[in-house]
Amino acid sequence: MRGAVMHAPGDVRVENLEDPRIERPTDAIIRLSATCVCGSDLWPYRGVDKLEGPTPMGHEYAGVVEEVGSEVTGIKPGQFVVGSFFASDNTCEICRAGYQSSCIHREGPRGAQAEYLRVPLADGTLVATPEVPPADLVPGYLAASDVLGTGWFGAVAAEAGPGKTVAVVGDGAVGLLAVLAAKQLGAERIIAMSRHEPRQKLAREYGATDIVTERGDEGIARIKDLTDGLGAHSVVEAVGTQESMMQAIHSTRPGGHVGYVGVAHEVSLPGMELFFSHVHLHGGPAPVRRFLPELMGLIGERTIDPGKVFDLDLPLQEAAEGYRAMDERRAIKTLLRP
Amino acid sequence: MRGAVMHAPGDVRVENLEDPRIERPTDAIIRLSATCVCGSDLWPYRGVDKLEGPTPMGHEYAGVVEEVGSEVTGIKPGQFVVGSFFASDNTCEICRAGYQSSCIHREGPRGAQAEYLRVPLADGTLVATPEVPPADLVPGYLAASDVLGTGWFGAVAAEAGPGKTVAVVGDGAVGLLAVLAAKQLGAERIIAMSRHEPRQKLAREYGATDIVTERGDEGIARIKDLTDGLGAHSVVEAVGTQESMMQAIHSTRPGGHVGYVGVAHEVSLPGMELFFSHVHLHGGPAPVRRFLPELMGLIGERTIDPGKVFDLDLPLQEAAEGYRAMDERRAIKTLLRP
Numbered sequence: 133m134r135g136a137v138m139h140a141p142g143d144v145r146v147e148n149l150e151d152p153r154i155e156r157p158t159d160a161i162i163r164l165s166a167t168c169v170c171g172s173d174l175w176p177y178r179g180v181d182k183l184e185g186p187t188p189m190g191h192e193y194a195g196v197v198e199e200v201g202s203e204v205t206g207i208k209p210g211q212f213v214v215g216s217f218f219a220s221d222n223t224c225e226i227c228r229a230g231y232q233s234s235c236i237h238r239e240g241p242r243g244a245q246a247e248y249l250r251v252p253l254a255d256g257t258l259v260a261t262p263e264v265p266p267a268d269l270v271p272g273y274l275a276a277s278d279v280l281g282t283g284w285f286g287a288v289a290a291e292a293g294p295g296k297t298v299a300v301v302g303d304g305a306v307g308l309l310a311v312l313a314a315k316q317l318g319a320e321r322i323i324a325m326s327r328h329e330p331r332q333k334l335a336r337e338y339g340a341t342d343i344v345t346e347r348g349d350e351g352i353a354r355i356k357d358l359t360d361g362l363g364a365h366s367v368v369e370a371v372g373t374q375e376s377m378m379q380a381i382h383s384t385r386p387g388g389h390v391g392y393v394g395v396a397h398e399v400s401l402p403g404m405e406l407f408f409s410h411v412h413l414h415g416g417p418a419p420v421r422r423f424l425p426e427l428m429g430l431i432g433e434r435t436i437d438p439g440k441v442f443d444l445d446l447p448l449q450e451a452a453e454g455y456r457a458m459d460e461r462r463a464i465k466t467l468l469r470p
Numbered sequence: 471m472r473g474a475v476m477h478a479p480g481d482v483r484v485e486n487l488e489d490p491r492i493e494r495p496t497d498a499i500i501r502l503s504a505t506c507v508c509g510s511d512l513w514p515y516r517g518v519d520k521l522e523g524p525t526p527m528g529h530e531y532a533g534v535v536e537e538v539g540s541e542v543t544g545i546k547p548g549q550f551v552v553g554s555f556f557a558s559d560n561t562c563e564i565c566r567a568g569y570q571s572s573c574i575h576r577e578g579p580r581g582a583q584a585e586y587l588r589v590p591l592a593d594g595t596l597v598a599t600p601e602v603p604p605a606d607l608v609p610g611y612l613a614a615s616d617v618l619g620t621g622w623f624g625a626v627a628a629e630a631g632p633g634k635t636v637a638v639v640g641d642g643a644v645g646l647l648a649v650l651a652a653k654q655l656g657a658e659r660i661i662a663m664s665r666h667e668p669r670q671k672l673a674r675e676y677g678a679t680d681i682v683t684e685r686g687d688e689g690i691a692r693i694k695d696l697t698d699g700l701g702a703h704s705v706v707e708a709v710g711t712q713e714s715m716m717q718a719i720h721s722t723r724p725g726g727h728v729g730y731v732g733v734a735h736e737v738s739l740p741g742m743e744l745f746f747s748h749v750h751l752h753g754g755p756a757p758v759r760r761f762l763p764e765l766m767g768l769i770g771e772r773t774i775d776p777g778k779v780f781d782l783d784l785p786l787q788e789a790a791e792g793y794r795a796m797d798e799r800r801a802i803k804t805l806l807r808p
Contacts, residue, residue: 234724362574395742402738406739417748
């Protein structure tokens with residue numbers, strides 16, 4: 133099969149790879165309908181995360197089941213399925229508490245930017261649609277595999293809900309989908325922090341009531357201006373840098389909630405500032421599996437359209453261009469078609 | 471009047487000070503029945519926090535109202551009252567959300583290790599008992615002014631409750647009262663981390679079911695051993711050092727809650743570790759006022775006896791010895807009688 137491999141920062145190639153096969157009786161093999169490039173794939177692409185040799189890329193996937201292992205009972209060939217970037221048994225105590233991305237048996241899958249993918253723990257990981265969906269819904273289902281579930285978790289962790297003012301730091305796909313999530317969760321006011329016109333536009337479509345273009349101390353001051361000097365009730369952090377984390381914490385009122393889903397690179401939180409900020413802080417790798425049944429339902433009935441975050445649609449063969457476009461911020465998110 | 475003043479690290483003197491007086495119409499003056507030395511008073515005593523000249527000490531107080539300002543309507547002379555270490559209006563949006571220690575008008579009071587104290591925002595800050603209580607309940611009420619409310623907040627922030635395993639890092643008065651709080655809140659199992667025999671004993675009296683004497687990585691391993699390898703559901707951090715914060719975070723299961731109430735000195739939380747720990751983190755200066763009515767009720771009906779944390783009872787005149795005894799860990803907490 134064909135699949136994308138990162139050889140070095142800035143060097144992504146689509147190559148012939150061995151077809152994946154059932155390795156354990158709990159595995160499934162899926163034929164990908166679509167896959168995509170994640171904001172987190174840009175960390176190694178930019179040389180921030182180290183690569184240990186050539187690495188098959190991708191962890192977002194939606195597709196049709198080809199084959200299942202002998203112990204798989206809940207999923208069968210021919211079904212259209214979505215799974216999370218962490219496979220989980222969905223039965224352990226941590227999964228049952230809703231933290232499937234910290235499942236005691238969690239693992240991969242990796243290498244989803246390809247024609248086929250082996251998904252471990254298929255029964256716990258994959259969620260099937262009632263029928264194979266029409267082609268125009270595939271991007272939305274693909275978004276559910278990571279960015280939608282991650283933005284949603286950010287909004288849930290920030291306790292977005294009725295009567296709340298929610299601010300979102302970060303205008304990538306996750307930030308934009310956190311806006312969508314806050315809207316669905318009933319937030320009264322949603323402030324998107326963005327200085328990019330096309331992203332502001334999508335944020336408004338998804339439910340943002342206000343746009344703040346300032347960053348850092350000025351961004352914090354603007355949020356305070358909009359909230360009687362108190363700060364937002366809920367702030368979603370969807371970047372993962374020191375500046376964005378501190379901006380999120382200081383934009384939140386005492387007693388408010390920060391939900392952080394940006395992968396925290398070289399972030400160090402000063403204890404005393406956190407202490408006196410009086411905020412709740414929760415986040416980490418999104419337990420996408422917790423939300424998949426609900427989110428796939430909303431997509432299937434066309435209540436939400438998270439697929440709009442894909443503003444570049446390429447054949448898998450052109451993965452390198454897909455990475456470049458995201459790196460240069462020409463694209464919010466690249467969908468790849470095997 | 472007489473009052474304790476810290477002149478330099480290790481140098482506390484009881485001196486003649488000016489009597490406090492009503493400065494604003496919302497003030498009250500109280501005659502202290504008892505006051506005490508706080509663990510946080512040891513930070514300047516040990517030279518960790520800098521002093522800016524001679525400083526009247528103390529922020530914990532219970533006593534009888536002497537005089538009230540012209541705008542005070544809810545409190546009257548002769549009542550026995552308790553207040554928090556932060557005065558609060560109890561009407562602003564932050565107070566109404568239960569975060570009175572971040573009240574938009576918060577201030578002092580300071581200088582409570584004395585015969586009299588001026589309490590600002592008396593209507594919002596002070597809570598009166600139905601009658602002047604018997605002498606043996608005074609230590610309990612005094613504890614409600616800070617350490618009980620702080621331990622309670624730690625347990626609430628850690629979401630201690632039925633079915634939960636709660637671990638408490640720190641065996642000072644706040645940690646011990648977090649054990650009491652976890653018990654009252656219905657926790658199933660309470661693990662106190664302590665290596666001091668008298669404190670272990672009081673922890674057991676307050677409801678601890680297990681004692682862990684190890685610290686750091688070994689302490690974390692012991693907590694994991696006691697919780698099927700997962701970590702506690704709820705961990706209260708009641709020390710405020712880098713080691714204790716990381717011990718708390720790593721002793722908590724994914725999706726669990728850390729409530730931190732130790733004043734975070736030189737603490738810096740690594741973003742990536744926090745991210746993958748998947749915990750909820752909440753804490754800060756305890757909004758004692760939120761809990762005072764309930765806690766004073768439990769003390770008055772003798773359901774709880776938080777006054778046991780005072781294992782040294784001295785006349786105010788001997789404040790210096792009270793500080794020394796706590797600094798040398800000969801006493802858990804020193805009560806001072808004006």
